[in-house]
Amino acid sequence: MKNFTGFIIRQQRLARGMSQEALCRGICAVSYLSKIEQGIGNPSPAILQQLYAALGINYNQNEAMLEKAQMMLRSYFDKYFHSETAEEETAYLKLHQQEMENSELHLSWHLFNLFMLIQKYGKSAPVCHQEAAYIARFQEYLEPDQLFVYYVGAGLIEGDDQIENLRLAETIHPIAFVKQSIAECYYAKREFMNAIDAAGQAYSTAAEEGSMPTLLWSSYLLGACYSNFNDMSFMLKYYKRALELSRGYDATISSLIQYNIGSAYLEHKNFQDAVPYLLTSMQPTDSSLEEQKVLAGQKLATCYFEQGFASLGHQFLQQASNRRTDRMPGVYETLLVFTRLRYIENDRSSPEYEGLLRDLYENGGEALGDSYKRIFADYLIELYMAQRKYKDALAIKSEYGYV
Numbered sequence: 013m014k015n016f017t018g019f020i021i022r023q024q025r026l027a028r029g030m031s032q033e034a035l036c037r038g039i040c041a042v043s044y045l046s047k048i049e050q051g052i053g054n055p056s057p058a059i060l061q062q063l064y065a066a067l068g069i070n071y072n073q074n075e076a077m078l079e080k081a082q083m084m085l086r087s088y089f090d091k092y093f094h095s096e097t098a099e100e101e102t103a104y105l106k107l108h109q110q111e112m113e114n115s116e117l118h119l120s121w122h123l124f125n126l127f128m129l130i131q132k133y134g135k136s137a138p139v140c141h142q143e144a145a146y147i148a149r150f151q152e153y154l155e156p157d158q159l160f161v162y163y164v165g166a167g168l169i170e171g172d173d174q175i176e177n178l179r180l181a182e183t184i185h186p187i188a189f190v191k192q193s194i195a196e197c198y199y200a201k202r203e204f205m206n207a208i209d210a211a212g213q214a215y216s217t218a219a220e221e222g223s224m225p226t227l228l229w230s231s232y233l234l235g236a237c238y239s240n241f242n243d244m245s246f247m248l249k250y251y252k253r254a255l256e257l258s259r260g261y262d263a264t265i266s267s268l269i270q271y272n273i274g275s276a277y278l279e280h281k282n283f284q285d286a287v288p289y290l291l292t293s294m295q296p297t298d299s300s301l302e303e304q305k306v307l308a309g310q311k312l313a314t315c316y317f318e319q320g321f322a323s324l325g326h327q328f329l330q331q332a333s334n335r336r337t338d339r340m341p342g343v344y345e346t347l348l349v350f351t352r353l354r355y356i357e358n359d360r361s362s363p364e365y366e367g368l369l370r371d372l373y374e375n376g377g378e379a380l381g382d383s384y385k386r387i388f389a390d391y392l393i394e395l396y397m398a399q400r401k402y403k404d405a406l407a408i409k410s411e412y413g414y415v
Contacts, residue, residue: 017060019153020118022049024067026149035066051153072115081105081112085120089161092127093189095225102128122147123158126165136170144169160184167193188218188226195233204237211237228257232269239276240382247276264301267293271308275383283315290315306335306344307380310351317355325355341379346372354391366395373408 025035036045039062040055047053048063055063064071072078081104088101105112105124112121126143133139144166154162160181167178167190178194195210211230218226235251251273258266274289290312294305309332317325329351336344350368353359372380373388389408396405 018049018051019150021063024069039063070114072111077111078115078117081108081117085124088124093187119150119153123161130168135168140169156184164190188214188221188223191217192226192230199233204240208234208237228254231257244280267301271304275311278311278315279383279386283318287315302335303340306332310347313351343376343379
C-alpha cells in the first residue's frame with residue numbers, strides 16, 4: 013500500500029479523535045506532520061518512533077509474516093472472484109488480524125473484513141455499510157487492485173450506489189464476476205432488460221475467461237429475467253442451459269433451477285409439465301433447501317388438485333406442512349392455510365379466504381418469491397370476478413400489468 017506510514021499515523025490519530033496539534037506537540041511541527049500523513053515527508057526513525065508512541069501503536073514490521081499475509085490476501089480474493097472456497101486463507105487472516113491492522117496491510121485487512129461481514133450478515137447489514145464507509149475515508153491510499161476490491165465490496169452492499177460502484181470496479185478490471193454482479197443488481201431492481209444485457213455480457217466474458225460459475229449463474233439469471241417477462245421459450249432456453257452447466261456441481265444448484273422451471277410452468281397453468289421439475293427439486297437432502305421443499309410441496313399439491321388428483325394433492329400439502337418449522341417466515345403457514353381453504357375445504361367465498369389471499373398478494377412476494385405474485389394476482393381476479401367486483405378485478409389486472 014502506498015504512503016502506508018503516513019496512512020497508519022493519520023488513521024490512528026483519527027480513530028483516537030486527536031488533532032494534528034495534539035499529536036505532534038513536542039515532536040515536530042504541525043506542517044511537518046501534515047506532510048508525513050500525506051506521504052510527502054521523509055521522517056527520521058526517531059520522529060516516527062515518537063509519533064507511534066504518542067498514538068500507542070505497536071507497529072508491526074515482521075517482514076516474513078507480512079509477506080505471507082499479502083500472499084494469503086491475494087489468494088483469498090482470487091478464489092472469491094472465481095466462486096471458490098478459501099478456508100485456509102480465511103483462517104490465517106483472521107488469526108493475524110491485530111498484526112495486520114497495525115501494519116502496512118491495515119486497509120487490506122479491512123477490505124478482507126468487509127467481504128467477511130457481507131458473507132456473515134448479508135448485503136443489507138448496517139455493519140457492512142459501516143466497514144465500507146470506514147475504508148472510503150482512505151481511498152487516496154489504495155492501490156488500483158485494492159481500489160477494485162473496495163468498489164466490488166461497496167457494490168455488493170445494498171444501496172443506491174451499488175451499480176455505480178460496480179461500474180467503477182469494471183473500469184479497473186472488467187472481469188465476468190463484476191459484470192454478473194451488475195446483472196444481479198439490475199434484476200433486484202426489477203430492471204429486467206438491463207439485467208439481460210448485463211448477464212449477456214457476463215456470459216460472453218466468462219466464456220473468454222473460462223469461468224464456469226459465471227457461465228452457470230448468468231444463464232440462470234437470463235432464465236429468471238425471461239420468466240418475469242412471461243417468455244417461456246427463452247426462459248426454458250436459458251434455464252436448460254444452466255441445467256447443463258450445473259452437471260457435476262452440487263445438486264442444490266440443479267435443484268434451484270428445477271424448482272424455478274416448475275414454478276414458471278405453474279404460473280402459466282401448465283400443471284402437467286410443472287410436476288416433474290418440482291418433484292426433482294425436492295430430491296437433494298441438503299438441509300439448506302428445507303424452505304424450498306415446503307414451497308415445492310405446496311406447488312405440487314396445487315398442480316395435483318388442479319388436475320383432479322385430490323389424494324396426491326392431500327399428500328404433498330401434508331408433506332409441506334410437516335416440513336414447515338417456526339424458524340421459517342410466518343407467511344409459509346398463511347400459504348398452507350390458504351391452500352387448504354381453496355382446495356380441500358373448497359371455501360372460496362368466505363372473508364377468511366379473501367383476507368388470506370389479499371395478504372399473500374400484498375405481502376407474500378418478498379418471502380415467497382416472484383413466482384407466486386402472478387398466481388395470487390390470478391386468484392384475486394378470479395375472486396373479484398365471481399363477486400362481480402369488476403373495478404377491483406380491473407385494478408389488479410392493471411397493477412400486475414395485464415392491461
